[in-house]
Amino acid sequence: MQADQALPVSDIQVYTSYQAAEERWRAFEQGALATPYQRYDWVEAWYRHVGANRGLEPLVVAAAAGGDGTVALWPLVVRSFGPIRVASWPGGKFANYNLGLYDRKMAPALDEPALNAILDRLRDAGRVDALSLRNQPEVWQGIRNPLLNLPNQPSPSFGYSLALRPDFKALYAELRSGSTRKKLRRSENRIESEYGSCTLRHVETREEVDRIIDAFIEQKAERMRERSLPNVFAVPGVMDLFRELAVRGLGTREPLLDLYWLDAGGQVAATWAGTAAGGRLCGIFNSFDMGDLAQHQPGEVLLRDLLESCCARGLTDFDLGVGEASYKDSWCPRTDRLFDSFLPLSAAGRLHSAAAMSTYRLKRAAKQSKFLGDIANRLRLNRISLVD
Structure with missing residues (x-):
């Protein structure tokens, strides 16, 4: 037919x-x-x-x-x-x-x-x-x-997404102005100077899953309290779900939950999690440290490094989910109707x-x-x- x-x-x-x-x-x-x-x-x-x-x-x-x-x-x-x-x-x-x-x-x-x-x-x-x-x-x-x-x-x-390509440097230049890129480099340098390192990491063990999930829970709860918003991640069963998906995704090509964090001298400066299939990585949740690290934009540094990693892996699309936020517009200019x-x-x-x-x-x-x-x-x- x-x-x-x-x-x-x-x-x-x-x-x-x-x-x-x-x-x-x-x-x-x-x-x-x-x-x-x-x-x-x-x-x-x-x-x-x-x-x-x-x-x-x-x-x-x-x-x-x-x-x-x-x-x-x-x-x-x-x-x-x-x-x-x-x-x-x-x-x-x-x-x-x-x-x-x-x-x-x-x-x-x-x-x-x-x-x-x-x-x-x-x-x-x-x-x-x-x-x-x-x-x-x-x-x-x-x-x-x-x-x-x-x-x-x-x-x-709308949904907010980005078409990826192998040349991350050119893509990054299209997404962010020269002054914004310099500002983010300064943030990265300050994290390295004050904390000893600033490195994007990908979970590889069950112990790392538990550590990063626990850090996310704490960071997200503090963020929701600050904004006086209900925390949907505190609903019973939700974080058990993501813990299981992350563990089951360890070592797989298209993880049920792909979990990353920005390591600042051993501290979890920011977290990001998504799910991958068909060459697309779809964002589900993120968080960042609300203490002294917050002034150095750890969430932005993580996203830049994550996009560079996605381009290097040959992924074709990336998204930051549904709902309005200024950081989504800047990293993912394509709107999905x-x-x-x-x-x-x-x-x-x-x-x-x-x-x-x-x-x-x-x-x-x-x-x-x-x-x-x-x-x-x-x-x-x-x-x-x-x-x-």
């Missing part, structure tokens, strides 16, 4: 546990279009440490197309709002880019009728009333997201989808208005959530 022809999907299977879909999922992800966050090992670990504790139910839907085999596989979690069952992508706040797994050649042929057949199966076999699918890239690795063929709206935020899909599958799901659409439209507007932004910040500080 040609990819530009309509695709009549068939044999749509719904699995009510990740383990039931594991064999098919693992085989498909090897060549599928997907982000690092939709790998079986990443999702299964997140669910075990975080999703299950929140009372979420695992759900997977997979579709074939005649003799072409699996063409789409969506890992989901279901949350109940009273009698209404709403499915969303797994990973929560820690999965920056959300995308199902798709056959690369057949993805362009997944038109509205094909997708609606999958949705009907989710409603009937998965008992899903609505889908709440957030932060989906419009394009991933040059391929248009099939879910753009269904009703959607822009996400409140994201969209949300709030899709009712039953009469009961219509009210939830309508509320979700309105809430996230308001959130998007708030990011462009200081007055509304202040309201959004107060809601966040009070941990008020209208929808998941």
Whole structure:
């Protein structure tokens, strides 16, 4: 079948546990279009440490197309709002880019009728009333997201990424002015002078994983207290998840969690962690020392050295996740357009989808208005959530 022809999907299977879909999922992800966050090992670990504790139910839907085999596989979690069952992508706040797994050649042929057949199966076999699918890239690795063929709206935020190339020196000169590069060199020299060394390091042992994770926990907690913000990393199970992913990633080519730190004479000056697949390293969390080291921009020094390492390794893309921050603009000038899909599958799901659409439209507007932004910040500080 040609990819530009309509695709009549068939044999749509719904699995009510990740383990039931594991064999098919693992085989498909090897060549599928997907982000690092939709790998079986990443999702299964997140669910075990975080999703299950929140009372979420695992759900997977997979579709074939005649003799072409699996063409789409969506890992989901279901949350109940009273009698209404709403499915969303797994990973929560820690999965920056959300995308199902798709056959690369057949993805362009997944038109509205094909997708609606999958949705009907989710409603009937998965008992899903609505889908709440957030932060989906419009394009991933040059391929248009099939879910753009269904009703959607822009996400409140963008993703921030960078196309890498082997010549880091030229890339760095494009990213930062000569005066900014000199300033960062001075910061590095001061760290070396005052602390004895300033070196980017990559975790290689279980002991290093524990040390850097512990340093991150302490640094991030202090940063959140300083800014009077809730610390999502303090939620039970979250750091156990990242500890496990980092250990399982030791010595692998595409780690589930790739963990780095800036070593300042034996002190952990800054940390950075991401997940890698398909030549792209996706950032998940970072931190920096809030003491005397903070004046020397250890987080900036780490990012510069990390990008140089990524270029040397032959990676093609790098990102700093979703959400606005000045450091993201300066290191990752490419904005990845994201969209949300709030899709009712039953009469009961219509009210939830309508509320979700309105809430996230308001959130998007708030990011462009200081007055509304202040309201959004107060809601966040009070941990008020209208929808998941």
